[in-house]
Amino acid sequence: MRRFNFTDRKKILNQDINIRLTSELNQIPVIDIAVDLDNYDFPSSAGVFLEAQWKTSLQRVKLGEVHNTVRSFGVLLDTFSDSQHLKFRIKVVNESEGRLLGVANNVKSFNKNNEFGDNQKSILPVVSKDLSATGLLWRINRTDTDAILEVEKELGSREQIVRSLCFRGFILPAAMRQILMDIVKDDWDDELTDPDDLSTRWLLFVREMGGANPEPESTNEEWLDDTLRLLANRIGVRKDIIKYFDNGGWS
């Protein structure tokens, strides 16, 4: 269903934000940040805040008041021990009222070479994790804004795992089906207006593969089957896996 924004809150475009990580991935994060607010017509008295978040930790930093470009260099995010998967939110706030004037969610950082990490570009980031306490070899860890595929770390490095036939042929389609099933069980915005929304990102991804939108008020079993078929074709390892097992893969 369509979601409306009655709040007068402006959406700050990700293209107007540049967050560059100046530390190594495995160190306490230090960032340089520039937010271009020239086109938004925010009052100059409003405060600009950065919120960094990963899993159960959050750090909020005031970057200053509204200018055409708000910059800060060497911002130390010492709530975090490393910068893997760190996500950012920018808020412009009328501090006297507490009203949110503008927001950018789900902002990602560039690394030193001005590139996004592989995982940050992916619709489904994969992380290697100790899952022994769960008894599982993989699982989906989902929040409102992210879905992450966690894979048992004893299976090998993340890079090894994501390249393997087993992962691409068995785990990935099952994980994606689980996420898409959850999305169609909840309400989703069929106008796909908010690209920060997890369901919107996934439905745009389906569209990009040539799929349709799911049907409101339906179990969408057929839609899921059709979407998974497109997905499996795109992954394209079916023949390779059959060949592998023809050659004694089960033994």
Place this chain on the structure above:
Amino acid sequence: MKIMRLTHDGILHFIQSIDLIKSGAKQGLPEELFQVGDYANEIGGEVQWLDDLDLDNKLNAARDLDVIVSKLGLESAERDTGFWAWCSAYLFLKLCNRKNGVLRPGEIAIWVSDYENWQRYYRHYLASIWRVYKAHSDREGELVVLLNGPVNVPGELWGQVAASQGLVTNPKIIRVIYQLYWDKLLNKRKRGAGGRSPRRLRTVLRQFERTWDFYSMPSDKIIELLPGEFDRFKELD
């Protein structure tokens, strides 16, 4: 006896032991969880510190856990799953609920903390109350609204507020909850604070987050915004 930390194998053994208790096959935890070896490493201090915890009062227990964490010099205690798991194992018989005298351990998340997932983390009996106390120790007087009652009885208010990381980590929201749900004269929770109201409060606050920045607002202003259904709890001057 010193305070210990469960190893990776120790955590698995602890979980398997809880599963055996759930199935009725066992009625206690194995001794090896409390011996230095494959399942546990020594950290230091004295287990007397854990024995002395006031488990009938979350605030007292959380405060003393903070002292223990500090005395042990644990710098990343929130991530120290092995430490919290061992403390839970050590206090298991005191904390585990019973039905007709039979142990009912409940979910694993109660005993083994998962710091990477708040939805599971907040359920841990010890790590969760310590973390909330740590975040708001400068406003202990207000924390009483969330951290009251026995450690092993989380309650609806805790379940609704602590389940939302965005709410429970925000000091303004702690004050809102204190103002709404704590009876300052009788020094106890107001009637109705444990029922449907906290559930509604969570829903309403999550909606407000789309329009308001709670960090920038005085808590009285947040309370003023709440709809009429909360009037019976409001105490505005």
